[in-house]
Amino acid sequence: MVLLSRSYAVGYPLTFNNPSKLKSRFRDAQPPFFLTCVYGDPVKAARQQVWDTITEFGHIKADNWIYLWDFNSYLAWHEKKGGNRKNFKDISQFQTMLDRCQLLDIGAHGPTYTWNNHRAGRDNIIIRLDRVLANQAWRNAYLEAIVTVQGSTGSDHLPLCLDSEGGRSSGMRPFRFDSMWFTHLDCQNAATKAWTIPMVSVATRKLKMKTENCKVVFREWNRDIFGNVHRKIESLLHELQRIQRDPSPDNQQRELEIHQLLEIEYNREELMW
Known part of the structure; x- marks a missing residue:
């Protein structure tokens, strides 16, 4: 999962199936909020324990709070394609947890299903196992927040990207010289081009002007050659x-x-x- 905001971008690995042990408070966010990464137990019989833990501290929370990641459960049959349909009890238990904690599924843009067993033909099963849930306080505070399901290259799960500001940009990205540019054979030529453009100016301003010119040249070079x-x-x-x-x-x-x-x-x- 990647969480984006105007002031931060954070990637979270999934390491615990006890949601009370993986809790972060984003104090720099405006307004601040709590985030809990959840891993629903892959053993169905033990999954209720995870829902009980969430319900224990989730149903009384008035703070802005979101829960996300791989719940290993789905909420309706249309969220699964392929395989059998014998998990109604699991669907019901998952939905009950959402109702008790008054959590909302904020939806997602992109592929409907987030997990794929990558088997061929009739053995292929795809399910929406990953999602972002929020309480009403968080949703009211972040009305423009969106979730997108990204493409995956090495996993059976598709990653989620939560943008708390709905993709709004705060301006041009600041220029930063990337050290990996040095590995390109044409980097020196780009630097020479940027530094040797004739300028008519007093000596005290030449250094600043050449530095500014490097930003322009290397942005174009990165876009057209290195990029x-x-x-x-x-x-x-x-x-x-x-x-x-x-x-x-x-x-x-x-x-x-x-x-x-x-x-x-x-x-x-x-x-x-």
């Missing part, structure tokens, strides 16, 4: 996300091909580092 690998990776990830919306047999084959192409591009990108 080609990144754009190719981004394009492949977009295609991957698109076909993961409809995991048909034909798309499964194309998904394998994209994974192979991404591996090549990631290796090229690693050389740049």
Whole structure:
């Protein structure tokens, strides 16, 4: 999961199935809120214990609070495609926990299903196991928040991205010289071009003007030359996300091909580092 805001971007690994042990408070957020990452027990008989723990401290919380990640459960039959339909009790228990804690599923943009067993034909099962739940206080505080389901290259789960500000931009990204640019053979040429452009100015301003010119030249150079690998990776990830919306047999084959192409591009990108 990746959480985005104007002032921070945080990635969370999933390490506990006891939600009370994985709790963070974002004091810098406005307004502040609590976040709990939840891993629903993969053993159905033990999953109720996780719901009971959430209910224990969740049903009385008046603070802004969200719960997210892999609940290992789904809320309705339309959230599962393939396999049998014998989990009504599990659906009911999951829904009961949401009702008791008055949690809302804030939905997501992107593929409907977040988990895929990657088996072929009739053995293929896809389910929406990952989601973001919020209490009413959090939802009222972050009305523009959106969740997007991203493409996955090495997992049976699709990652979630929660943007608390709904994708609003606070302006142009500040320029930062990236040390991996040094690995590119053309980096020195770009630096020379930026530094040797003739300028008519007093000596005290030349250094500042050349520094500003480096920002312009390297932004263009990164976009047109160095950034080609990144754009190719981004394009492949977009295609991957698109076909993961409809995991048909034909798309499964194309998904394998994209994974192979991404591996090549990631290796090229690693050389740049």
